[in-house]
Amino acid sequence: MKKQILTLVATLLLFSCSKDSAPETPADTLPPATTTGANTAGCYINGKLLIPKNGSPSFSGTPYGLKYYYGGNFWPNKNDYWQLQISNNKDSNNNFGVVLWIKNMSTGNGDYLVGQSNGELYSLGPNNNQIFAGITENGVNKTYWSGQNAGIIKITRSDLGVGISIYSGTFNCTLYNKDNPTEIIQITDGRFDFNSLTLNH
Numbered sequence: 001m002k003k004q005i006l007t008l009v010a011t012l013l014l015f016s017c018s019k020d021s022a023p024e025t026p027a028d029t030l031p032p033a034t035t036t037g038a039n040t041a042g043c044y045i046n047g048k049l050l051i052p053k054n055g056s057p058s059f060s061g062t063p064y065g066l067k068y069y070y071g072g073n074f075w076p077n078k079n080d081y082w083q084l085q086i087s088n089n090k091d092s093n094n095n096f097g098v099v100l101w102i103k104n105m106s107t108g109n110g111d112y113l114v115g116q117s118n119g120e121l122y123s124l125g126p127n128n129n130q131i132f133a134g135i136t137e138n139g140v141n142k143t144y145w146s147g148q149n150a151g152i153i154k155i156t157r158s159d160l161g162v163g164i165s166i167y168s169g170t171f172n173c174t175l176y177n178k179d180n181p182t183e184i185i186q187i188t189d190g191r192f193d194f195n196s197l198t199l200n201h
Contacts, residue, residue, distance in 0.1 A: 030043075037198070041191065045133065053089060055092070066085070067084070068085075070083065085098070115147075119178065142179070143178050154169050157193075165195060171187065173186075
């Protein structure tokens with residue numbers, strides 16, 4: 001009997017050690033708000049964490065979870081539109097993303113008031129700054145637009161020059177379902193920090 005108890009204890013200890021030594025997958029977390037060109041971004045959508053994840057390109061049009069675009073006249077004085085897409089493309093049936101769109105960034109760092117979205121990208125965007133989101137849950141797609149005075153995109157770093165292209169900032173916004181305007185979502189604790197010369201390279 002004593003031998004059986006010792007064997008049982010040894011087995012439990014072995015199982016315990018094996019369990020503790022198994023590698024753990026770190027939980028997703030919101031990245032810190034930095035200004036170093038760290039190629040990070042994220043926010044909460046109604047309390048649910050969004051960080052960029054590569055995968056199926058159903059929202060952003062590319063497999064990349066963090067993508068940056070700008071207008072043809074952006075260089076060298078930022079006198080054109082600026083666009084950042086943050087999306088989780090890992091699961092095509094349950095993915096979501098946010099687009100930040102500034103009509104003209106020639107004033108550089110500072111607060112950019114978010115206005116009425118038209119849901120268009122690139123040069124087809126509205127005559128004001130906008131944020132919009134696409135959410136797919138269980139294969140059902142919903143699109144959310146910003147309204148007038150819906151939030152702020154704050155640019156804290158916008159270094160554009162020879163050998164440098166770093167953009168950092170924060171954002172918060174209220175969006176409404178374009179097909180059901182009474183349905184509201186909150187974008188909170190948004191931040192981004194990327195170097196376009198190294199992003200997705």
